[in-house]
Amino acid sequence: MVERLRSRGYDAVAPDLPFDDPTAGYEERALPAITALAGVEAPVVIVGHSVGSAEAALVADECDPALLVYLCPRFVSFGAPTDAPPVFRDGFPFPPQDAQGRLVWEPDAAISAMYPRLSSEAGQQLARRLRPGAAPVGDYPLLEHPHVATALVYARDDEFFTPEWEVFVARELLGIEPIAIPGGHFPMIEDPDALADLLDRLARSAEASQELQRR
Secondary structure (H helix, E strand, C coil): CHHHHHHCCCCCCCCCCCCCCCCCEHHHHHHHHHHHCCCCCCCCEEEEEHHHHHHHHHHHHHHCCCEEEEECCCCCCCCCCCCCCCCECCCCCCCCECCCCCECCCHHHHHHHHCCCCCHHHHHHHHHHCCCECCCECCCCCCCCCCCCEEEEEECCCCCECHHHHHHHHHHHHCCCCEEECCCCCHHHHCHHHHHHHHHHHHHHHHHHHHHHHC
16 A cells, blocks of 8 residues: 555555554554654645554544544444444454463464455465454543544445444544445455545545645
8 A cells, every 4th residue: 555655646654553562552552653753744644444543543633634544443442322333243253362362363264254355365465464463551542533634434345344333433423424435344455556546535635625724
């Protein structure tokens, strides 16, 4: 995605966040992204995928972006009413935990559960790169969502999250209209050019809106 966004004229970065560190709190997990954006004066677009939606909001709160994009987000940090739609697909096969409480995928199980829409080669490559997934330590630092322009993009056939949950988050919790795209939970792998085009359109629209507000 970085290469595709750069080819469209953006200075894109993809910081490596410590989601495998069982001692890291939300702030520590978001810090690499905040550091990567330090001193950037051009309009910033933050894209947070899946469980990274929690850290994306922290980065947005710190960096005041032109746009915050949630991509197939879990979005449970700000809470939801008890009658909200289910977050996860019924029967999703969560992996076992290790001694540190981190979720650890076996490669074949990961490919079957998360990458069934991808090519065998892509699925195997992603499974080899997987690290254990740790829960963040401590309470979520924000009491309310950052007051920044926000978009939510969800995949209709997301392997993890129900479309009903994503639509609920967008309309009821964020007050925006969601954007549905075809495919599964990893559009950056399944159709990166289509995702790059969408992000380009959203970024241009946000920048134009920001420019109008300055006039």
